[in-house]
Amino acid sequence: MRKLYTLVGLIMVFSLILSACATPAATEAPVATDATAEATEAPAVELVLNPYIGSNKLDGNGVPPTFFDDVHIRRGFAYAFDWDTVINEVWNGEAVQSLTLALPGMPGYSNDSAAYALDLEKSAEEFKLADVDKDGIPAGEDPDDVWDMGFRLQMIYNTGNSTRQIYAEILQANLAEVNELFTVEVLGLPWPAYLAAQRAKKIPVMVAGWLEDIHDAHNWYQPYTSGTYGARQNMPDDMKGEFKSLLDQAVALVDPAARAEVYYQMNAMYYDQVPGIITVLPTAHGFEQKWIGNRVFNPIFSQDYYAPMTKSADAKNPDVITVVTSGDTDTLDPALSYDTSSGEIIQNVYETLIFYDGVATDKFVPQLATEVPTIENGGVSADGMTWTFKIREGVKFHEGGDLTASDVAYSLQRGLLQGGYSSPQWLLAEPFFGVGLDDITLLVDEGASADSRETLVANDPAVLVAACEKVKAAIVADDAAGTVTMNLATAWGPLLPTLANGWGSIMDSEWVMANGGWDGSCDTWQNFYGMTSAEDPFSAIANGTGPYKLALWTPGEETILEAFDGYWGTPANVPTVIRKIVEEFGTRFSMLQQGDADIIYVPAEQRPQVDPLVGEMRVFDLEANVYAEPVAVCAYNEAELGLAKFTPCAAGETGLDQPLRLNIGRPALQQDVLIFNFNIQP
Incomplete structure (x- = not known):
């Protein structure tokens, strides 16, 4: 039996071997059911394309998402931009090319800074040096690269914004002239769609406008390099890091000259790497009655600082300065005010520790302090971390209180604790809390309760008290010595x-507490966080130390200021200021013509109506960064643009018999930069 089993086993093994070696018989494939098909078919992958860059490839019908990470492409665009067209067509001759991110008068600004100019030959040279397909061969020698393939992309603007539209049309026309294969399509989008595309980082070339918060170079370099716009344009980490290193180095320096040297390096890097095309600075064109004198033209001021102003005895209503404008005050609380209309009243009613020295934008004089702290006078520590202000004695508030060092410390502490991103307090927060810590909530819950008082008050009371105590330790009053010491988290040049x-x-401080403000306790500050103008008890009342006091505010109609008899400094020259709100230009213009207004707001499109009434003018000197003395105007030609409309009188000539003085040519504190998207998102 065992032999039989062995024989059978050998036969079976041999059969299996033969079966394995034989060609298998054909069999009919099983019919797949719907369920089987769904399980075995690969899912379809939908390719998401960005419609603003065509095919999303370098094929003549689009561009790849990383098109602008090639520096030669960016330079090619820069050389194709026409600043003169912007100045003449957008601003009617009343603008100047901006050379750097820093504005005239700031550390880092120089009239000798390298800047791009329209040059289509250089534009072509740069495109030929590009290597968009990254094969190591310059485009001018590579038939598969951008010079021979061409490109197509869309430049987007928000519908109705003619300035952004003209920027796009300039590049559209000039790039087509550089190479007929270069196609830029200009597309207008409704504002919500435009904003959504910008925030989603889908727009190939974006217009990034900025209006400064403080007059300092840091406020210009930061957003365009490592801040808001640097992020939106997907700037490469290495480039952003290099900018950030220089930015942090400059902001920590107290000496303006030392800061300027660092900013010069940033200027050179921005020019060389051209992450954006810096455009133009619009210039001022404002009117006043010739009987107004001593008007201080400092662009940092919120409109006018009235105290030095005079009015001729033969003027209409010589004891009243009447300003007629549009846009009313939002709040009179200095800790919350973040608009020009509110700021104009506040800067005449309240005072700061130091203030700008007349027309100078880079020099300061003591106001409620007795001197401007410096390293030389011992007011600033060698490391720039400790600042000591000596507080002026004998200063009265409008309602009779005496100024103390404690009032100074309380005011600044209150602002920081009131915080919120609808207020300007983020500008003060960083030097006291640290770089990137721009709201008090970041000391409590890492910003989770930002702009939400309800969320903030729910935090651990001990944590809330600790945050407040940190603020108090940063700003310390010594009433006996008459000083306030500021202990910064980091040296802070601005x-x-x-x-x-x-x-x-x-x-x-006593008046604030008596009128429902913060009581100074670290147990209660959170109840005042994120204050709005509607709920703020100090939106409609004021009690400062300034040369004028608030007499009346009728919202939507007028604000009346009266000279303060107990003012510690040089008293105001004109007893009363009336600021009227008149939204309709025709009425404002009529009041100016009749002499019932000394100064009015004139929109750019209405200037031609007022220009013929100019009898003299003050022209801004860009080199000296100040207005020149007034000169009589002998002729007016409406066919010209900007300053060329007005012919100054030669020696011995008599000017036009017209009532107004024109102030023209001072660069504004705003500019646009066309920024390139280094990695366009789908």
């Missing part, structure tokens, strides 16, 4: 221009 603005105004 501290003085930050404190010189309206949000650095000093309030009477």
Whole structure:
């Protein structure tokens, strides 16, 4: 039996071997059911394309998402931009090319800075040097690269914004002239769609406008390199890191000359790497009655600082300055005010520790302090971390209180604790809390309760008290010595221009507490966080130390200021100021013609109506960064643009018999930069 089993086993093994070696018989494939098909078919992958860059490839019908990470492409676009067309067509001759991110008068600005100019030959040279397909061969020698393939992309603007539309049309026309294969399509989008595309980082070339918060170079370099716009354009980490290193180095320096040297390096890098095309600075074109004198033209001021102004005895209503404008005050609380209309009243009613020296944008004079702290006078420590302000004695608030060092400390502490991103307090927060810590909530819950008082008050009371105590330790009053010491978290070069603005105004702490404000306790500050103008008890009342006091505010109609008899400094020259709100230009213009208004707001499109009434003018000197003395105007030609409309009188000539003085040519504190998207998102 065992032999039989063995024989059978050998036969079976041999059969299996033969079966394995044989060609298998054909069999019919099983019919797949619907369920089987769904399980075995690969899912379809939908390719998402960005419609603003065509095919999303370098094929002549689009561009790849990383098109602008090639520096030669960016330079090619820069050389194709026409600043003169922008100046003449957008601003009617009343603008100047901006050379750097820093504005005239700031550390880092220089009239000798390298800047791009329209040059289509250089534009072509740069495109030929590009290597968009990244094969190591310049485009001018590579038939598969951008010079021979061409490109197509769309430049987007928000519908109705003619300035952005013209920017796009300039590049559209000039790039087509550089190479007929270069196609830029200009597309207008409704504002919500435009904003959504910008935030989603889908727009190939974006217009990034900025209006400064403080007059300091840091406020210009930061957003365009490592801040808001640097992020939106997907700037490469290495480039952003290099900018950030220089930015942090400059902001920590107290000496303006030392800061300027660092900013010069940033200028050179921005020019060389051209992450954006810096456009133009629009210039001023404002009117006043010739009987107005001593008007201080400092662009940092919120409109006018009235105290030095005079009015001729033969003027209509010589004891009243009447300003007629549009846009009413939002709040009179210095800690909350973040608009020009509110700021104009605040800067005449309240005062800061230091203030700008007349027309100078880079020099300061003591106001409620007795001197401007420096390293040389011992007011600033060698490391720039400790600033000591000596507080002026004998200063009265409008309602009779005496200014003390404690009032100064309380006012600044209150602002920081009131915080919120609808206020200007983020500008003060960083020097006291640290770089990137721009709201008090970041000291409590890492910003989780930002702009939400309800969320903030739910935090651990001990944590809330600790945050408040940190603020109090940062700003310390010594009433006996008459000093306030500021202990910074980091050395901060822009501290003085930050404190010189309206949000650095000093309030009477006892008056604030008596009128429903913060009581100074670290147990209660959170109840005042994120204050709005509607709920703020100090939106409609004021009690400062300034040369004027608030007499009346009728919202939507007028604000009346009266000279303060107990003012510690040089008293105001004109007893009363009336600021009227008149939204309709025709009425404002009529009041100016009749002499019932001394100064009015004139929109750019209405200037031609007022220009013929100019009898003299003050022209801004860009080199000296100041207005020149007034000169009589002998002729007016409406066919010209900007300053060329007005012919100054030669020696011995008599000017036109017209009532107005024109102030023209001062660069504004705003500019646009066309920024390139280094990695366009789908």
